[in-house]
Amino acid sequence: MKKRAWLIYALIFVVVMLSGCGGNTDTVNSNIKTYPVKTLQVKEESYPVSLEYEGITGGSEVRKLSFKSSAKIAKIYVTKGQHVKKGDPLVDLDKTDLNFALEAAKSQMDAASAQYTKAVNGAQSEDINKAEIAVKNAQDNYNYYQDLYNKNVALYNSSAISQQALDSSKLQLDSSEAALNSAQQSLEQLQNGTRAEDKEALLAQLNTATADYKSKMDLVQDASLVADTDGYVVDVLCKEGELQAAGNPVVLMRSENQVITVGLSDNDVKKIKVGTKAQVKIDNTTADGEVINIVQMADQQSGTFSAEIKLLNPIDNDQFYIGESVKVYLDAGEKESILIPISSILNDGEDYVYVVENGRAVRKNITLGDAHEDKVSVEGLKAGDKLVIEGMKEIKAGYRVSEK
Structure with a gap:
């Protein structure tokens, strides 16, 4: 009888102890702070890739017009910047x-x-x-x-x-x-x-x-220089009454086409072909363009391959100055990658983000790639990761988080 009573007391003690331990665990867990965050499930996306280059306006389209004979300049009909039509007189020699x-x-x-x-x-x-x-x-x-x-x-x-x-x-x-x-x-x-x-x-x-x-x-007919196409007078290099030597340029002309020249690297030139679309930024003006010519031999000095881009919607001629440096963005197709908002990226000497795994914040170091609008392609994440896009500055690795 005493032995049975002792066993009953022992069982009651164990139950009480277990109940006490359970109550302490809930109390401890209730004291751990949970941080609210907003997440985005990342995935692979397609995005356009562009090549950025410095270009020069004008390029090979500027032509030097000269006479076949030596004689005095009798009459100049045009001025710098003037628009001319095909057949308009430019300069006459004394005949x-x-x-x-x-x-x-x-x-x-x-x-x-x-x-x-x-x-x-x-x-x-x-x-x-x-x-x-x-x-x-x-x-x-x-x-x-x-x-x-x-x-x-x-x-x-x-x-x-x-x-x-x-x-x-x-x-x-x-x-x-x-x-x-x-x-x-x-x-x-x-x-x-x-x-x-x-x-x-x-x-x-x-x-x-x-x-x-x-x-x-x-030679007599050549002594009257006329415009052979519609275009603009870039410069007049002679004066009336001056003796002009045969072959020396007297007028610089360019066609109505507005052309940009860029030097492509040996790697990028393989990504571009005639007809490739482009965007050209001249000061605060952006215009669409198209590649019309690619030189197949590299320049001996720069080692680059020259490509010409024609503006499809020409800008005001008063803003198009020959020899000006401009930004050129060439369409290089599309690329598959994980894109994340730039605003979700943190840096402490390394670029990193937080993802949520099992209710906890996990730090992931990343490598940045191409930027596209307000996003950037990254390495270091996989499709399906829950990326923290709001509240990431308030947490650290291991913090308990709750998703909004």
């Missing part, structure tokens, strides 16, 4: 000497044509008489220009006339001498008759004289 040369070339061509025609048709007495008269007239003309040139030499030596005036006189003398020689040759051939090989030679002379005339005609 005085060019016209003299053209007349001389025409005379030689006409003489060569006459000689060849006579050789083919045969000579008549009246043709010989005409040829003799032509020689006499050519001789008188030559004598006149010879005397004039000698006088001009004396005047030039005394600084009474310019070098240009002397050169013009010499050109006239050379032209008259060529005409005299042609007239004399024509007379001789009429008098002596023409052999087959002479006819071939005369035909060759005619062809040469005709080509020379066409060349001189081209």
Whole structure:
């Protein structure tokens, strides 16, 4: 009986002790602070990737226009920044000497044509008489220009006339001498008759004289510089009255297209192709663009590959200055990654975030990647993680948290 009573007392003691321990545990747990946080379940997302570069406005579209002949600038029709249409006059040269040369070339061509025609048709007495008269007239003309040139030499030596005036006189003398020689040759051939090989030679002379005339005609036409396309005058490099050397630029022109040039790295150039879309930021203006050309050979100095981007919606020309540095963002496709809000990232020398696991805050160190708007791609998280996006500054690793 006593033994049974002792066992009953022992069981009651154990029950009381267990009940006391349970009550203390609840009290301890109730004293641990729980921090409210807001979470976001992360997942992999697709986002556009862009390549950022510094570009230069203008690039290869700026063209240098020049003359084929040397002469004084007679008239300038345009000013820097002016918009022009195709065919509008730009600059004229003084055509005085060019016209003299053209007349001389025409005379030689006409003489060569006459000689060849006579050789083919045969000579008549009246043709010989005409040829003799032509020689006499050519001789008188030559004598006149010879005397004039000698006088001009004396005047030039005394600084009474310019070098240009002397050169013009010499050109006239050379032209008259060529005409005299042609007239004399024509007379001789009429008098002596023409052999087959002479006819071939005369035909060759005619062809040469005709080509020379066409060349001189081209130089006269070239002496009036006109716009070959619609565009803008970037700069005028000459002044009226100045002597302009052949081949030296007189006007810089650009088309109405607005082009940006960038130098792509050997890695990025493989991600871009003709037609790739781009955005260009010029000062506070952003314009859409498209790649229109990629140079397949790297620049020897920079090691980059030049790409040209045409603005699809051109900006005001007053804001588009040639040679200005601008920001260029090239579309490089899409990328799959975990994106998280930038505002959820903390840093104590390392970038990290908090995630919630089993009701506790767990620190995760992360590596940042591409930024996209208010998010950034990261490594160090996995899809399904509960990312703390609000309240993260109030907690530390191991804190008990409750999700809002």
